[in-house]
Amino acid sequence: MHFSERLYPQARLGMLLNGIETEGNVIDLSIGEPNVPLAQDVLSQIPDGFEALTQYPKPALQFELQETIARWLSRRYKLDLQCFSAKDQITILAGSREGIFMLPIALFNHQLQHGQPITVAMPDPGYPIYLASAENVGAKVQTISQTQLSELTTSELDVYACWAEIDLMFVCSPSNPTGEVLSLLQWTRLIELAKEYQFILVADECYSEIYSEPFAPTGLLEACAKMGNSKFENCLAIHSLSKRSGLPGLRSGFIAGDTHLIKSLQSYRNYHGVSLSSIQLKGSQAAWSDEQHVLSNRQVYGRKFDEFSKQFSDLSCYQMPAGGFYIWLDVGCPAEKFCQRLYQEFAIKVLPGHYLAVSDLTVEALQQYVRIAVVCEQEDIPFIGQAIKQTMQFCCHSNSVGGHVA
Ligand SMILES: Cc1ncc(COP(=O)(O)O)c(C=O)c1O
Incomplete structure (x- = not known):
């Protein structure tokens, strides 16, 4: 259906x-x-006037937010800011949901227009928007369970043999609904597979900040950096302020990673037209800057x-x-x-x-x-x-x- x-x-x-x-x-x-x-300190930094709404959001504000996010990524995942371009490696989203839904169409629209269907793999069970995003472009759907992901590093046999067919794969860590978290070893294996079989690996990490101290979940970009994939080839990580900051009404998130992929997303989004208002951009900047x-x-x-x-x-x-x-x-x-x-x-x-x-x-x-x-x-x-x-x-x-x- x-x-x-x-x-x-x-x-x-x-x-x-x-x-x-x-x-x-x-x-x-x-x-x-x-x-x-309510994160009062954060929200108090949002401008209280409505003047900002009389103009389209200024690119400079968006750029400031990208820079703020890059600093957060570097603190959280120990990324080297010298090798990271905020402008070219981050796309701002109006919440992670719209980013997830848009990914297959934005990244594969040439291929799809030439009648070449794609295959999207996703966690099962999982957040329903992965499936909807695949169905939206008539993609073939493959599912991978958390158990199969866990076995990737522990089994000699590859329990999931369809890697060559996959064009885009969503994984979710920490997982909604199971709460499982991918280990560095699992990330490493997935990154290797994405390279070997040339598929795009997308990590939905919108629950990344909710964990028991001191076990902060490892992220995809962190794992890339640790294995020397400093350009995050074939990899994208999605984050959001909805769960991290308890601000789902702000509708603010981002995708970061591979420059080529981010470039495609940015050019698609110029036309797609989902952008954040100045109020959202300023609020987001305040939220990503604050860890308290x-x-x-x-x-x-x-x-x-x-x-x-x-x-x-x-x-x-x-x-x-x-x-x-x-x-x-x-x-x-x-x-x-x-x-x-x-x-x-x-x-x-x-x-x-x-x-x-x-x-x-x-x-x-x-x-x-x-x-x-x-x-x-x-x-x-x-x-x-x-x-x-x-x-x-x-x-x-x-x-x-x-x-x-x-
Ligand atoms: C796994 C997962 N990804 C993404 C989202 C979307 O969150 P938002 O669009 O508010 O960033 C949710 C929301 O519940 C979720 O559970």
Whole structure:
């Protein structure tokens, strides 16, 4: 089914819960909308007048933001700024989502116009926009599971034999939804494969700043630099302020990496026309320049995960994620039934895991998984933890949920 006809996971959840009556305030943990204190210091640097909106954003402002991002990249991933050109190796995005959706069409439009279809590989399960971006250009889709990625470095046999067909590959680290993080070894292997088979490797790293100290996830560009690929050949990394700074409404992100690829993206975007207003550009500059609010956010998530770990200490299926802010849980019973019951009894929304699956096999494999976004209030976690455990117990021992599931 084409993406334009397929319900987005949250809309599908809406259908699943439609008609179920619940009491009290709904706690929505089905969507990755951060819930961290407002970064007041950062936002106070956004101009308060509206004059800026009477003009197109000035290229100089965009350039200043590119420079600020380059400095952030160099601090975060130990990149040598001397070998990095902010102007030629960074493209500003209005959030990472539009960048992801645009990538196949922007990078392969000549090929596509000449009737040569492309193949896009993506994580399964994964963020739905990878699949939509591939379908948007009629690409052949290949999926790769986190387990297959993990085996890349540990198995003598290549468990994933289709490298030669791939034109563009998305990976996500830390992963939405599983919270797994790629190691330096895995990155290295992927970068080698991208070079050997000449495909474009795209790392979605929008959860890169949410982790337990001191285990900052390794990034694609960092891995490139460590193995001497200082030009980031065939590689692009995507970042965003939505999760890092808790500012999804600012709509601000970027892609950085291979100069040739960035050049194609920049020329496509000149026409594509998604640019940031001066207000967004200034706000973004302030956010990428400041690390204090990111550290505070990380501590907020840390405390929330500590409380969930306490609540779930008797659940063998619970594992603290290596990064990001999702709990990926095998609830031991059909996930849809679990979600309905959790909503009906406790007014808590979580997402069935198979709504994020790409292949039929993964849809099958994930029938008992749910994704819980840790975006609740700290004080609600004991209630949420107990509600989840009670619902698991109930659903595992019964074949019906209220009057809603046959
Ligand atoms: C893996 C992943 N990538 C990208 C995005 C898009 O984020 P934004 O467009 O707000 O930067 C999300 C949002 O939830 C996500 O989970």
